[in-house]
Amino acid sequence: MVTESPGVTSYDTRLLDRAATLRSDAELMEEYARRLRATAATLGDCPAAPEWSRPTLEQQAAACITAAQQLRTAAAALLAHVRAGD
DSSP states (O other), X not given: OOOOOTTOOHHHHHHHHHHHHHHHHHHHHHHHHHHHHHHXXXXXXXXXXXXXXXXXXXXXXXXXXXXXXXXXXXXXHHHHHHHHTO
């Protein structure tokens, strides 16, 4: 939630809201990574699963973690930008 303070413009408020959304999206990406890894583990115990499934799911999970880190970096950059305007 964004609170009103002197010197905060509507533009700043939108940037703060977008930073919060980016952080929320990062959490979602981490959840997707967890789900992908759980699926990979489940398929790893299944003899009928194709050999490529586990490594592919693990690669996708790693990509989700990378995306989460990048989203957090973008959120931090937006926050720094807003603070620099103070």
